[in-house]
Amino acid sequence: MKITLEHTDASHSDFITLVSHLDADLKIRDGDDHEFYHQFNGIEALKHCIVAYHGNHAVGCGAIKPLDDTSMEVKRMFVFSEQRGKGIATTILKALEQWTKTLGYTSCKLETGIKQPEAIALYKRNGYNIISNYGQYAGVENSVCFEKTLL
Numbered sequence: 001m002k003i004t005l006e007h008t009d010a011s012h013s014d015f016i017t018l019v020s021h022l023d024a025d026l027k028i029r030d031g032d033d034h035e036f037y038h039q040f041n042g043i044e045a046l047k048h049c050i051v052a053y054h055g056n057h058a059v060g061c062g063a064i065k066p067l068d069d070t071s072m073e074v075k076r077m078f079v080f081s082e083q084r085g086k087g088i089a090t091t092i093l094k095a096l097e098q099w100t101k102t103l104g105y106t107s108c109k110l111e112t113g114i115k116q117p118e119a120i121a122l123y124k125r126n127g128y129n130i131i132s133n134y135g136q137y138a139g140v141e142n143s144v145c146f147e148k149t150l151l
Contacts, residue, residue: 001086004053005095010046014058015076018051019043022061022078029115033142043076048099052079052092059083062092064100067109067135071147072100074110077119089122101150109147111137120144 008015043049045065052060060079067073074096079088100108109131112119128146137143 001054003059003088003091005091006051006053007095007099008049008051010043010049010063012049012051014051015049015061015063016043018058018061018078019076021080022076025078026113029113033113046075048072048096048103049076050092050095050099052088054083054088060088060092062089062096064096064108066105070105071107071109072096072103072105074108077110077122084118090126093122093126097148097150105150107147107149109134109145111143111145114142114144123148 006012010016043063046063048065049063050061051058060083062077063075064072065075074093077089077092079092097108108128110123110128111133112123114120123146126148128148131145131147132138133140133143133145137145
């Protein structure tokens with residue numbers, strides 16, 4: 001399967017559509033906790049987004065945003081369920097990591113939920129280590145935070 005990646009920002013129509021599918025999935029998974037998490041997932045300020053295409057069809061996305069002086073935060077990772085297991089999320093993640101290095105940052109951090117086992121497996125497979133929950137996620141039992149130092 002040939003996947004192409006487009007570097008863009010949050011105003012891209014395919015990115016917006018993919019994020020709406022992500023949000024619908026998260027609303028089901030997160031249940032009563034959805035509104036808490038949703039407040040931290042606005043896309044308006046995202047300037048570094050990737051949309052993955054199979055042919056002319058947008059099949060996945062991800063983004064990064066500055067978290068601190070050395071870290072970018074991985075946000076809005078999503079691949080349609082019927083496209084999962086084909087390496088698309090890893091391709092997006094690796095491209096986001098490369099973009100992070102290009103921008104002069106040395107690590108990627110992220111938060112995901114315990115109700116997202118596929119995401120947890122993806123990050124572990126790609127060399128991310130569980131860290132203490134940071135920022136707004138500190139003390140939140142349903143959150144799992146990760147970090148990867150980029151060489």
